[in-house]
Amino acid sequence: MIILIIIGMSLVTMLPRVLPAFIVEKMQFRPWLNRWLGAIPYAALGALIFPGILSVNPEEPHLGIFGGLVAVVLAFAGLNVVLVVIGAIVTVFILSL
């Protein structure tokens, strides 16, 4: 039964991922559509960050906010992404002690 669920999940996740490879192969896009698609990464990042970050610790949403703020500051300071990630983890860890 679980195998059936896994195969079904696999198909419905693979299809939306792969379909665009063929769409792009077959079609040329107008400039406005290219700009739209070009903005998708930034929009996706925005939508992935907030409000999801509040649920890092659902009982204490401020932990996510503080961790996020530290990440913003470190990233603005020009640190590598790995260091930004470590800085945020350490912040949340210390605050939750």
Added chain:
Amino acid sequence: MNSILMIRKGLLTGLPIMLGYLPVAITYGVLAKQAGMSLTELTLMSVLVFAGASQFMAVNMIAVGTGALEIIIATFVLNFRHFVMSLSFMNQLRDFSLKWKVPLSMGLTDESFAVSALNPKEAKMEKGAFFYGTIIVIAYLSWIFGSFLGGLLGDVIPEKLSQSMGIALYAMFIGLLVPSIKRERRVAVIALFAMLINALCIQLGMSTGWAIVAGTIIGGMSGIHLLKEDRR
């Protein structure tokens, strides 16, 4: 020679994903085991599905005895955002042959997309496919390995620490977004707009999956206008 350079670059760029994935994947492995899945099943799910959020959701649903069809439909809804992301990513990789596009698209996750899309230079370079391929392989292997480890050993990371590591992927998203904002302020407008739409949709009672899709599509729409002047 060139491809080795690209692989090395991909390794460095993909490192944050590994850091973010391992604790999340271990947690998934632990929960899946507790929900009654065998080590083979839970690892196989990571191999064949490779989508964090929906795997967590499926484990919860399996634990409470939800039917297969319902789980599969919920997975489709939650992962539909990957269609939008993949369309953007594949458009970026337009010059690659289909032979590369298909496997690269199959490895697309929120995280591999974010990292790849914000490193667009390599799409125009010779052997650039090795760069994106490496990022995706690291992400994939970290996810599978972490799941297996979680299922095998149980909670290997102390609870306080693993909870704190929940911030890792968000911090990575921020760490990717901020440099783009520093280069181009209008990027911040697009991202903030997307956040707002997402939050609004959730307030209106939409599911997380659809709210992210709406935030991404409508937020991205602001780029049609905002990114116009970039062309000249």
